[in-house]
Amino acid sequence: MSIQGKTALITGASSGIGAATALKLAKNGVKVGLAARRADRLAALVAEIERDGGQAVALEMDVVDSASVASGVAKLAEAFGTIDILFNNAGLMPLSDVEALKVEEWHRMVDVNIKGVLHTTAAVLPHMIAAKSGHIVNTSSIAGRKVFAGLTVYCATKHAITALSDGMRIELGKKHNIRVTCVQPGAVETELLEQISDPAVRRQMEELKTQMEFLKAGDIADTVLFALQSPSHMDIAEVFVMPTQQAW
Numbered sequence: 001m002s003i004q005g006k007t008a009l010i011t012g013a014s015s016g017i018g019a020a021t022a023l024k025l026a027k028n029g030v031k032v033g034l035a036a037r038r039a040d041r042l043a044a045l046v047a048e049i050e051r052d053g054g055q056a057v058a059l060e061m062d063v064v065d066s067a068s069v070a071s072g073v074a075k076l077a078e079a080f081g082t083i084d085i086l087f088n089n090a091g092l093m094p095l096s097d098v099e100a101l102k103v104e105e106w107h108r109m110v111d112v113n114i115k116g117v118l119h120t121t122a123a124v125l126p127h128m129i130a131a132k133s134g135h136i137v138n139t140s141s142i143a144g145r146k147v148f149a150g151l152t153v154y155c156a157t158k159h160a161i162t163a164l165s166d167g168m169r170i171e172l173g174k175k176h177n178i179r180v181t182c183v184q185p186g187a188v189e190t191e192l193l194e195q196i197s198d199p200a201v202r203r204q205m206e207e208l209k210t211q212m213e214f215l216k217a218g219d220i221a222d223t224v225l226f227a228l229q230s231p232s233h234m235d236i237a238e239v240f241v242m243p244t245q246q247a248w
């Protein structure tokens with residue numbers, strides 16, 4: 001189906017997968033609300049989209065804070081009228097072994113990766129239910145399908161997103177004509193590894209880049225576009241996208 005003229009809220013739009021998807025959707029005629037904390041990055045992206053003839057609004061938003069989310073969603077609805085697409089993509093991956101007891105990092109992952117998705121969904125869903133249509137795309141991960149040593153809490157948060165996605169699809173599809181897609185990428189070259197505070201773990205993860213060709217953020221943007229453009233009777237419920245060379 002055509003997404004021309006629709007409005008999307010994209011969280012985590014200041015870099016990586018979110019920024020690439022914002023550019024891709026804007027090129028396809030979607031009016032995009034760009035949500036993240038780094039306002040300078042968002043302003044630069046708005047300028048780039050507008051230069052290319054697209055429409056975008058910067059929404060300085062911390063997904064952990066439900067009041068910040070509500071005010072960003074209200075600003076987007078005021079700017080463009082409706083919210084047809086929600087890309088729940090903001091996330092963190094500060095990896096460490098459980099025995100390191102980085103409890104504050106565990107909390108941050110739960111707050112951003114799970115509660116952030118709940119906050120934005122709660123703020124946007126009433127618009128979609130009123131419109132009797134919508135599409136929610138959630139960024140889970142290969143870590144939302146499998147568990148890896150050293151990624152335990154991150155895997156738990158991404159498994160939660162996989163479960164939430166399927167539950168939302170079941171509850172919202174037939175009753176409210178809202179489609180839900182769960183995207184599960186393998187390794188993508190973005191700024192995600194910068195959140196890792198343990199230098200040895202960070203080095204180990206960075207070394208993976210010498211062993212295989214990572215996906216590009218644009219590859220995931222293409223995947224999101226594919227799901228959004230699928231016919232309205234069809235819900236691409238789950239997409240597992242891997243680098244060809246990622247053999248685990």
Ligand SMILES: NC(=O)c1ccc[n+]([C@@H]2O[C@H](COP(=O)([O-])OP(=O)(O)OC[C@H]3O[C@@H](n4cnc5c(N)ncnc54)[C@H](OP(=O)(O)O)[C@@H]3O)[C@@H](O)[C@H]2O)c1
Pocket residue numbers: 011012013014015016017018035036037038039041061062063064089090091092093112139140141142184185186187188189190191192193217
């Ligand atoms: N890269 C991979 O290999 C990979 C694989 C599978 C899944 N993923 C998932 O893909 C998603 C996007 O990550 P990425 O790889 O594109 O990494 P990234 O470049 O680090 O992007 C993460 C985004 O999340 C935003 N964010 C973080 N905390 C936030 C908060 N409290 N409120 C609002 N926004 C917040 C960041 O913006 P600000 O810092 O400006 O707020 C940034 O825009 C994440 O959910 C990640 O778990 C990534």
